[in-house]
Amino acid sequence: MTEVTDNIHTTQEQIAELEQQSGRPRGSVTLIAVSKRQPVSKIREAASAGMRDFGENYLQEAVEKQQQLEGLYDLIWHFIGPIQSNKTRGISENFDWVHSVDRSKIVRRLSEQRPLHLKPLNVCIQINLSEEETKSGATSTQAAELCALTDSLENIRLRGLMAIPAPTDNREAQRDNFIALSRLFDTLKSKHPSMDTLSMGMSNDYGPAILQGSTMIRLGTALFGPRPS
Template identity: 50%
Template sequence: MTSIAERLTEVRMQIVEQCQQHKRLPDSVQLIAVSKSKPISAIVEAFNHGQRQFGENYVQEAVAKVQQLQELPIEWHFLGPIQSNKTRDIANHFHWVHSVDRLKIAQRLSAQRSDSQAALNLLIQVNIDDDAAKAGIAPAQLLDFAAQIAALPRVQLRGLMTIPAVTTDPSQTATSFAAMNRLFLQLKSQYPQVDTLSIGMSADWPIAIAQGATMIRIGSALFGAREHSPQSTGDSQ
């Protein structure tokens, strides 16, 4: 059986190859290891092989992991849908939140982030394909929403995230990611701190790199198929 360390090495090599193919620097793409539903031992194995950024979707599970691994210099990314009653835990335990699509949630994260912590990095989730099954704001709402978030204390607007519509047509995925890149560049032109485009998961990350991703979120390609979780309602990373 292939180990997590071996799969991590293989994915890193593939990222370098994709970046070279598209004339990008390999360090322009950050790998977020999506460890939802995976045990602490899997995270530690990946950490021992040099992985430092991990993504989680379920607050209760994630907080337990953060607390158990608090001695390790891990950068934690929250990727899942956000309920209002979970914002305090997210604000206190994470470095990044990829899934902000309501002002109320951004305001609560801002209010509940400790003054002693660095600003919480926020990504706006965009529903780029107007897919009823996906969360996120409409592209037309982006600039107004970004201005509201940028005005909040203790948080920092860093960019955009999307989960495209499920399709078997790679060209459709590429079209969706290209549209996200255009929005990203538009936002970046107005906010100098914006530097992050979180697109691409295990099934489509090479397309995402071709279309300008700066973060890719990979779970099953690193950790194997995800075990069933009673909280599992999201897309496969």
């Protein structure tokens, strides 16, 4: 058993325990392997261990990996990085999910550029929990407007919310951030029934995230180890 395989199995066991603690059925949390800057060989290892969901931050790097892995596994690709306007066509053509939509211009372009022969692109709205101007993501008010817009467009499907909370050693502050996002999710979900995904939790905080309702976590170093420099 390789280190990557061992890490995946250990993490899956921990997720199952957290699902049980939060009163949810096993398998209710999707694990995304964040493979940015990782070699294709490690993605193959993870896929051989049963992983199917992979997250990438950079379009060109992701497409090169997808080409090398084409036909070998039935993989699901998630774009989780900041989105530039000139990258929307490539993202819409090569990904199954986009987690980082934070403005109307981007979601309109993704809708217009999604190839018709592909299934609708799954979209999560990125939330700026701290509402700092220097951080990516929509405010709570902007999120409501973006969800309504996304829900009205063709070729895409509104699935939920995503957030990247600021790193903190303060467990109470960490929990409060997750609770705030979970409450916002519940509010918006009541208006948009297609919303079923709360994408929050990374290698250093996925435990508290799951306990506060996360349905999708994004782990890189916990599975693959340190990224190559």
